[in-house]
Amino acid sequence: MNLGLPKLSMKLTRRDAAAALAALGATGGVALGVRRETDAEGVGEADTARDGEGLPEDETVQTVMTAVAEAVYPEAISGIDAFVDGFLAGRLDGSSHDEGIRAAVADVESAARSWYGAPVAGLPPGERDDVLRELGADTAEENPQGTTAERVRYYVVNELLLALYASPTGGELVGIENPQGYAGGAESYRQGPP
Amino acid sequence: MSGAESVGVGRADGSADRTPVPDADVCVVGAGPAGALIADRLAGDHKVVVLDAGPRFDPADRLARQERAIRPFYDRPDVWGVGGVRDAHENAGDRFYPLNHARVKGVGGSTLHWQGMVMRLHEDDFNSGTARGIGPDWPIDYADLRPYYAEAERELGVAGASDNPYAPPREEPHPMPAFEPSYSDSLFAEACESLGIDMHSVPNARNSEPYDDRSPCVGYGTCQPVCPSGAKYDATVHVERAEEQGATVLDRAPVQRLDHDGDDRVTAAAYATPDGKTHRQEADAFVVAAGGVETPRLLLLSASDRYPDGLANGSGHVGEFFMDHLFAGAGGRLDEPTRQNHVGFYTSGCDQFYDAADETQAPFKLEFLNYAGPSPVESALSGDDWGDSLLERLRDGYGTHVAMGGLVEQLPRADSRITLADDRTDDHGNPVPRVEWTVGERALDTIERANEIQVEILEALGADVEWVAGPDATGPAYHHMGTTRMSDDPDRGVVDAECQTHDLTNCWIASSSVFPTSGAMNPTLTIAALALRVADAVDDRLSEA
Ligand SMILES: Cc1cc2nc3c(=O)[nH]c(=O)nc-3n(C[C@H](O)[C@H](O)[C@H](O)COP(=O)(O)OP(=O)(O)OC[C@H]3O[C@@H](n4cnc5c(N)ncnc54)[C@H](O)[C@@H]3O)c2cc1C
Ligand code: SF4
Numbered sequence: 030m031n032l033g034l035p036k037l038s039m040k041l042t043r044r045d046a047a048a049a050l051a052a053l054g055a056t057g058g059v060a061l062g063v064r065r066e067t068d069a070e071g072v073g074e075a076d077t078a079r080d081g082e083g084l085p086e087d088e089t090v091q092t093v094m095t096a097v098a099e100a101v102y103p104e105a106i107s108g109i110d111a112f113v114d115g116f117l118a119g120r121l122d123g124s125s126h127d128e129g130i131r132a133a134v135a136d137v138e139s140a141a142r143s144w145y146g147a148p149v150a151g152l153p154p155g156e157r158d159d160v161l162r163e164l165g166a167d168t169a170e171e172n173p174q175g176t177t178a179e180r181v182r183y184y185v186v187n188e189l190l191l192a193l194y195a196s197p198t199g200g201e202l203v204g205i206e207n208p209q210g211y212a213g214g215a216e217s218y219r220q221g222p223p
Numbered sequence: 224m225s226g227a228e229s230v231g232v233g234r235a236d237g238s239a240d241r242t243p244v245p246d247a248d249v250c251v252v253g254a255g256p257a258g259a260l261i262a263d264r265l266a267g268d269h270k271v272v273v274l275d276a277g278p279r280f281d282p283a284d285r286l287a288r289q290e291r292a293i294r295p296f297y298d299r300p301d302v303w304g305v306g307g308v309r310d311a312h313e314n315a316g317d318r319f320y321p322l323n324h325a326r327v328k329g330v331g332g333s334t335l336h337w338q339g340m341v342m343r344l345h346e347d348d349f350n351s352g353t354a355r356g357i358g359p360d361w362p363i364d365y366a367d368l369r370p371y372y373a374e375a376e377r378e379l380g381v382a383g384a385s386d387n388p389y390a391p392p393r394e395e396p397h398p399m400p401a402f403e404p405s406y407s408d409s410l411f412a413e414a415c416e417s418l419g420i421d422m423h424s425v426p427n428a429r430n431s432e433p434y435d436d437r438s439p440c441v442g443y444g445t446c447q448p449v450c451p452s453g454a455k456y457d458a459t460v461h462v463e464r465a466e467e468q469g470a471t472v473l474d475r476a477p478v479q480r481l482d483h484d485g486d487d488r489v490t491a492a493a494y495a496t497p498d499g500k501t502h503r504q505e506a507d508a509f510v511v512a513a514g515g516v517e518t519p520r521l522l523l524l525s526a527s528d529r530y531p532d533g534l535a536n537g538s539g540h541v542g543e544f545f546m547d548h549l550f551a552g553a554g555g556r557l558d559e560p561t562r563q564n565h566v567g568f569y570t571s572g573c574d575q576f577y578d579a580a581d582e583t584q585a586p587f588k589l590e591f592l593n594y595a596g597p598s599p600v601e602s603a604l605s606g607d608d609w610g611d612s613l614l615e616r617l618r619d620g621y622g623t624h625v626a627m628g629g630l631v632e633q634l635p636r637a638d639s640r641i642t643l644a645d646d647r648t649d650d651h652g653n654p655v656p657r658v659e660w661t662v663g664e665r666a667l668d669t670i671e672r673a674n675e676i677q678v679e680i681l682e683a684l685g686a687d688v689e690w691v692a693g694p695d696a697t698g699p700a701y702h703h704m705g706t707t708r709m710s711d712d713p714d715r716g717v718v719d720a721e722c723q724t725h726d727l728t729n730c731w732i733a734s735s736s737v738f739p740t741s742g743a744m745n746p747t748l749t750i751a752a753l754a755l756r757v758a759d760a761v762d763d764r765l766s767e768a
Contacts, residue, residue, distance in 0.1 A: 052443075053225055053290050101609035119225060126226020158610070167607040171296045173228045183296065187604045191293065194600040194617070203599040203617045207565045210293055210600055212441040212452065215431070218405045218565035218593055 041108035045196035046115030052210035084131035096150040100157040133184035227290035250506035255332020257733035258512035259461035264758035266468035276477035277329030285451040316659035325701035334457040339428040341748040348742035362720035375751035383426030389574035408571040414683035428456040446567030480525040512733040515703025535724035544635035544705035551673035554626030555686040585632040585669040596624025633666040667694040707736040
């Protein structure tokens with residue numbers, strides 16, 4: 030059935046990252062506020078956890094998430110690098126969610142290294158896909174407190190899919206430029222197909 | 224804090240002062256729309272305390288709650304923290320009743336989760352026995368409530384228009400213009416016209432323009448269960464206003480029982496607090512506004528030597544006549560785009576068949592949905608595919624769905640009821656509510672009638688009809704009504720026409736639990752109108768004293 034859906038070549042933009050963040054309740058500003066509060070208490074809880082348990086740094090998280098995004102996003106999507114960076118800038122905010130992302134990223138990275146002998150980002154896309162499937166993230170149901178497979182599904186795979194498909198560009202790929210989670214205004218529902 | 228699982232981490236309310244307020248005039252049990260409107264009305268002139276069983280939700284968490292609404296890990300009740308021992312219940316009727324999908328406990332009550340459709344009942348709904356030959360008449364008429372309906376529309380902020388020829392008479396336009404029809408409404412319009420079926424706008428408690436310092440709708444599309452923008456009305460609006468005028472609102476303060484003296488007066492509400500203590504809030508007047516299930520439960524839990532069957536239960540009817548509206552629906556797919564799931568509310572309905580109701584056919588209304596079929600972002604998160612094959616699945620699954628819904632009245636029956644469970648208790652050791660939900664033939668037959676019309680419309684539209692929610696697949700609309708019925712006769716009802724309990728001289732009930740019959744219109748505008756009327760009655764009484 031031809032619904033006049035857009036041709037499969039879409040570039041994610043800053044607007045998409047901002048939209049995904051706005052949908053999910055994180056902005057750079059919020060993140061800053063949280064970190065400052067933590068510092069002010071002099072404990073730096075999240076930082077301690079990160080250092081103490083050897084959770085990956087921002088840069089590693091970005092690299093791994095971008096590499097995974099290249100495997101789980103449709104091939105025609107471009108601009109993934111900046112999109113993931115922008116999105117993570119808000120999500121890595123010192124919250125328990127932040128910690129969950131880091132821990133799941135560490136699991137993916139260590140699976141890649143031990144099974145394929147290279148970091149995820151160093152693997153060809155087909156093998157990135159294999160790592161995720163061998164981890165069980167394809168058949169697992171997401172669960173933030175679950176098994177490794179369930180946490181990878183929640184914090185890595187679904188985190189990225191949620192960011193994409195709650196953004197206008199991701200929605201447009203499917204034919205809905207104002208997807209759930211995105212405040213795309215109260216006009217689009219009235220408009221006919223483009 | 225971001226992330227669906229971060230909900231609630233920002234709150235530091237353990238240390239809040241939850242001790243009773245000295246010399247209170249009014250104690251309101253429940254901070255949903257009924258309790259909140261009353262508190263707001265009375266707070267200017269009286270010392271008002273509101274006790275709510277659930278927490279005060281942090282507005283900063285709304286986007287994280289929205290994420291819960293979208294992510295498959297979370298069930299609907301998780302969005303507002305419903306469930307667990309606090310909300311345990313039993314089901315004992317013919318039909319399963321998913322109680323914890325049907326309510327929210329906390330400041331704002333179930334309006335935090337609601338859809339926000341706000342219709343007035345029809346004139347005949349107040350006179351079912353006389354006009355339709357079945358069911359009791361209410362002791363009040365549409366005319367008694369009419370000015371309160373108008374006030375309630377202003378309070379909630381209702382977007383609506385006067386294009387519905389079947390709606391009861393109104394005196395003034397709605398406070399905001401109606402939402403324009405959707406693209407899919409325009410497709411339905413052609414089919415309906417060919418069948419001689421009328422479509423019209425529907426009133427929404429949702430801002431179509433800025434109202435009351437709240438944002439207009441910005442199209443998040445997750446209205447039910449959460450509106451992150453505040454465009455959808457919820458009762459935190461009136462809680463905040465009441466507090467600004469000096470009312471005290473205590474959260475996580477579930478009332479365990481109401482105490483009384485030997486003169487048929489309620490003297491205190493005994494409530495628990497998170498530190499494990501129990502306090503007594505005394506007041507001159509009490510309003511129970513704990514929703515259609517917890518209201519009768521609290522009265523039953525308050526049984527004493529003087530009132531062994533429960534408080535205000537001289538009639539024996541507390542808990543009986545539990546009603547909900549029944550869902551009738553049908554849907555399918557077209558071979559063209561239908562633009563669904565941009566917003567989470569509907570914009571057109573059909574009340575043409577409503578007043579044809581009689582002994583055998585219940586009133587019912589029809590709805591043209593704007594959220595038929597799956598929401599792509601939700602579908603994207605489950606399944607074992609990603610990349611191009613996921614996109615293909617999403618494209619196949621989205622784009623051409625259409626659906627109609629509808630609500631059908633059920634008659635009050637004594638065997639459809641809320642009682643106390645025999646063995647099971649909640650987190651405070653109180654028997655949990657037992658729901659026996661029983662639906663009669665008139666409602667089931669009417670669902671079939673609604674389905675016939677829905678299928679006829681869908682077929683005229685050229686849709687391939689894929690599902691029909693008929694008598695076997697119907698479910699409740701989450702409107703709890705009838706359990707403390709209103710009647711002039713103390714043997715036949717729990718409250719009088721002013722919603723004051725027959726048995727107690729200073730206790731009112733503000734809830735859809737007072738509805739003698741349910742009509743087929745969503746109940747909350749009527750709850751709000753009745754609540755404003757109760758506020759007037761309480762105010763009069765306190766002013767007399
Ligand atoms: C998913 C969903 C969609 C809905 N959509 C619509 C709609 O479109 N239109 C419509 O008209 N209606 C709708 N409703 C119904 C609407 O939400 C209710 O009619 C309305 O909220 C009832 O208001 P209330 O104040 O009587 O009770 P509630 O809003 O339920 O509030 C009762 C409050 O009392 C508190 N409470 C309970 N027991 C105690 C106790 N013992 N001590 C202290 N506090 C207590 C609870 O914590 C709660 O906060 C919907 C409901 C749901 C769940
Ligand atoms: S679509 Fe619903 S959730 Fe979104 S802003 Fe409008 S009312 Fe709120």
